[in-house]
Amino acid sequence: GNSVTQMEGPVTLSEEAFLTINCTYTATGYPSLFWYVQYPGEGLQLLLKATKADDKGSNKGFEATYRKETTSFHLEKGSVQVSDSAVYFCALSLVIQGAQKLVFGQGTRLTINP
Amino acid sequence: KAGVTQTPRYLIKTRGQQVTLSCSPISGHRSVSWYQQTPGQGLQFLFEYFSETQRNKGNFPGRFSGRQFSNSRSEMNVSTLELGDSALYLCASRRVGLAAQETQYFGPGTRLLVL
Numbered sequence: 207g208n209s210v211t212q213m214e215g216p217v218t219l220s221e222e223a224f225l226t227i228n229c230t231y232t233a234t235g236y237p238s239l240f241w242y243v244q245y246p247g248e249g250l251q252l253l254l255k256a257t258k259a260d261d262k263g264s265n266k267g268f269e270a271t272y273r274k275e276t277t278s279f280h281l282e283k284g285s286v287q288v289s290d291s292a293v294y295f296c297a298l299s300l301v302i303q304g305a306q307k308l309v310f311g312q313g314t315r316l317t318i319n320p
Numbered sequence: 321k322a323g324v325t326q327t328p329r330y331l332i333k334t335r336g337q338q339v340t341l342s343c344s345p346i347s348g349h350r351s352v353s354w355y356q357q358t359p360g361q362g363l364q365f366l367f368e369y370f371s372e373t374q375r376n377k378g379n380f381p382g383r384f385s386g387r388q389f390s391n392s393r394s395e396m397n398v399s400t401l402e403l404g405d406s407a408l409y410l411c412a413s414r415r416v417g418l419a420a421q422e423t424q425y426f427g428p429g430t431r432l433l434v435l
Contacts (some may be wrong), residue, residue, distance in 0.1 A: 219396075240423070249324075249410055250426040295363065305375035306414065308351065308424060310363040 208233045212311035219286055220319050227281040227314050229270075229296035237298035239263075239272050239279040240308070244293045251313050253281075253294070288318045322347065324413050324427035332433045338399040341430045345392050345413030351375075352394035353424060354386060357408040366409075370416050389394055398432075406434045 213228040231237065238257045242250040253265030259274035268283045280294060296311040324345045329374050333339050342385035345352050351370035357363045362425075365378040368387035386396040398405055 226326060242426070249326075249428040250412075252425065254424055255423060291432065297363075300374070304416075305368055306351070306424070307365045307376055307378070308355070308363075308412075309365070312362045 208298060208309050209235070210296050210298055210309055210311035212294075212314050212320070214316045215293075215313070216286060216315040220317065220318045221224050221288055222285045223318075225281070225283040225290075225316070227228075227294055227296075227316070229279045229281065229311060231277050231279065231304065233277075233298055233300065235300055237300050238298060239270070240297045241268070241270055241279070241281050242295045242297060242310075246292075246296065250295065286316075286318050288320050291316055291318045321407070324411055324425055326409075326430050327428040328412050328430060329428065330431050330433075332435060333401050334435050335403060336395060337401050339401060340395050340397050341409055341411075341432075342395045343396075343411030343413075343427060344357055344432045345394070345411075346425055348415060349413035349425075350392050350416040351414045352388060352392065353412045353414075354394070354396050355412065357382075357410060358406075362409070366396065369415060401434045403434050406432060408432075 209232045240255045241253040243253045252266045256263040256272035262271045270281045293313045295313045296306045327342045331333045353368040354366040368376040372388045383399045408429045410429045411424045414422040415426045
């Protein structure tokens with residue numbers, strides 16, 4: 207089946223630290239990969255995406271590269287800020303006969319301390 | 321451009337009641353998907369609608385249903401509510417165009433509490 211596995215949280219870092227959140231996937235076909243972020247009391251916001259192998263998605267200092275050989279899409283940021291505190295979800299998207307659904311990882315709660 | 325809107329934002333119901341949640345997609349988006357988010361099960365896909373037709377369905381009982389109107393707005397209904405239906409219900413819209421893979425944009429969610 208199709209599934210996404212994220213590193214377990216919570217993750218706590220100091221401001222300006224380097225961030226990595228691991229994400230691996232299992233999929234039939236050729237999925238697109240996404241990172242979404244959820245701030246307290248809000249819905250999901252798209253952070254970045256990649257649609258094919260070796261694509262790199264980037265936004266707001268965050269990056270992730272679609273690695274088909276290792277079935278991974280790890281999220282990285284060189285220097286985190288307190289405002290990055292949120293829950294991060296890795297997801298894959300599959301389209302079957304025009305219908306699309308997202309399969310999510312369990313989420314990783316990130317807390318950044320000043 | 322306005323984002324995805326969901327109403328109501330919060331809802332309290334009792335077991336056995338039914339509930340209807342509403343979602344208005346981003347202008348020009350024709351597909352609406354619904355997801356349930358709970359602490360135990362995480363984010364799970366409920367169903368997707370476009371052109372007023374259900375295109376895909378997740379593994380949920382028949383108590384969960386939905387529909388889409390000609391203006392692409394969607395509603396989901398849960399009948400005979402159970403305590404386990406307490407969750408954040410998220411709606412997402414996408415354009416439905418030529419690209420095989422399109423980004424889904426999420427609304428703020430409706431938080432349902434079943435007592």
